[in-house]
Amino acid sequence: MKRYLILEDGSVFAGEGFGAPLTTTGEIVFNTGMTGYQETITDQSYNGQIITFTYPLIGNYGVNRDDYESIAPTCKGVVVHELARTASNWRNQMSLDEFLKQNHIPGITGIDTRRLTRRLRSEGTMKASIVDTADEHAFDQLNALVLPRNQVQQVSTTKPYPSPDTGHNVVVIDFGLKHSILRELSQRSCNITVMPYNTTAEQILNLHPDGVMLSNGPGDPTDVPGAVEMIQGIQGKIPLFGICLGHQLFALANDAKTYKMKFGHRGFNHPVREIATGRIDFTSQNHGFAVDPHSINNEKLLVTHTEINDGTIEGLRHRQFPAFSVQFHPDATPGPHDATHLFDEFIEMMDAFKKQPVTTY
Template identity: 45%
Template sequence: MAKFLYLEDGTQFTGTAFGAPGVGVGELVFNTSMVGYQEALTDPSYADQLLTFTYPLIGTYGVDPRRDQGPRAVCQAAIVHTLENEPGPTGETLAQFLTTQGVPGIAGIDTRALTKHIRTCATMKALLLDAPLTASFDSTYAALHSQRHKWPTPVAATMKAPHATHHVVVLDFGAKAGIEAQLLAHGCDVTVVAPQCSLAAIVALQPDGLLLSNGPGDPTDYAACLPLIRALQARYPLAGICLGHQLLALANGAQTQPMKFGHRGINHPVTLLDSGRTIITSQNHGYTVMPSSLAGTDLVVTAVEGNDGTIEGLALRHLPAFSVQFHPEAQPGPEDATGFFTRFNQLMQEKVTRYA
């Protein structure tokens, strides 16, 4: 069955449908990873996005439930050049997985040309349809966008680590399972709470540290959470990942801006300024902290992206709080950046005396 992809600038592609029937509506982005398609599809940060895979063969090793990074796939669509519909350890193929998850897909299009178009013209709105578009793009997009499936509300949960030395509360804006797994592996009990949780409720949990997770969307849409972040950083060691990095910046007076096409892949070089060491990182974001907005704040740049110089790490001068734009849990990706969790543990271990 044919499937039809339309971009807001009039560009269109026709391919073959796979996965669930139905439409996809949202922002069109691309991921350059050669592996990890399941982790990407289940990453809550891809909510409201149509996900293009630049690697030409997708589905070569099937699906394994242990790789899921969220409770379900929340991207709006999967776009591939060639679907290699091989079974995974449980016999499930990528097409079967997307059908179960309710996510439509399109195969057989020139994803190289599509990616080059996005890189030239910037990320834009898109529609994936079962039939040719007959009305205007804008009216169809508006009608379908209000019906899109969204990332589910976070559910509070506690996970225990063997021989835990610290207790971390995660503000869940769309946390990947790999982040929680890394905290557990580093000897931390983990309690996950929704971003709307009150300061009093968090204090009652008696955490040793707070982590601001990754998540989807424009960081300025989370303005209501900034007072809570300021209150938490004044009480506990605090760390942020991806969206959490951007929110730490906003909470401390900096500004963010959208990128032309973002960073989404597992081969992004990042230079750590304290050591001069360059690591290879996993990334998934479409916004960045503006360097010019740091003047007059308590924020210090600790890492930069090797290709375009964008800010990849921040720390507060006078409080034990820091953040990274990349994904140190490496699900998928290289493990160069897992020292993030060691550093967070060290901050909690120091028992900073200025905190009540």
């Protein structure tokens, strides 16, 4: 079935539809990973976005039970150059086409993803639609669309839930949580309580956790002002570790500002330098916003990591409180596992904080 990908700048790309036969609209972005399409599609940080895969062949190993990053993916569409005709892998349970149909996500194949990616790199991310007819009406509907600002609310859990174990008590704030974060904490025997995005500082403190994890998530961090207030209410009282959106919210809570990037970082090969040691880690990243380096309050925050390619701030640490954050994904699913040691640093931070004299709050 012939379908079209149309962009708000007037560009039209013709291809063949697969997945759900639906019309869809969202912000179009590109991901440079060679593998990991299942983890990418199920990553809630892509909520509301149409994902372009730059690797030319997608779907060749199917979809399996182990590589979900959320139960119900919320991306708006998938764009590929070539959809594999046959999925071949011992873990394969269904094809990508079947998976997208099952989750009501449209896809389009036969697209010149190289040309499309060059367009997005030069013009920036923009609104796009996958449609049956690339006519004036389709463009009118696309241009009239206002992208939602409540993306975190759409994907966060509405009720707390536990992931029990016998180690450190960790509260995870779900802004669009990846399952791989829970896996890393579980591998370290953490007793986890996942809480909604709008949880208050008081509710967290009442649980008496050993530490708090601020998860990844979609959208603009300034659209979640309540989370900034929550962080301000708990930092200094409990060790904090922020990832991706959690990193940006941690920065906002300490007087920094964020900005929308032209086309963001989305892939699994981004080199990051740890400033103190010079160590280089290749990292998994998925973000369209970043912390403004000119807004850093040097009395509160220390920049710990930078992206080698463009100098983006990739890590922060609080100068007075036991709290740090990274823009990339140390849980690395998919991607290199260079930075998983940061979860060990979080455990060490909680242990050190426990040894300090008890204070009341």
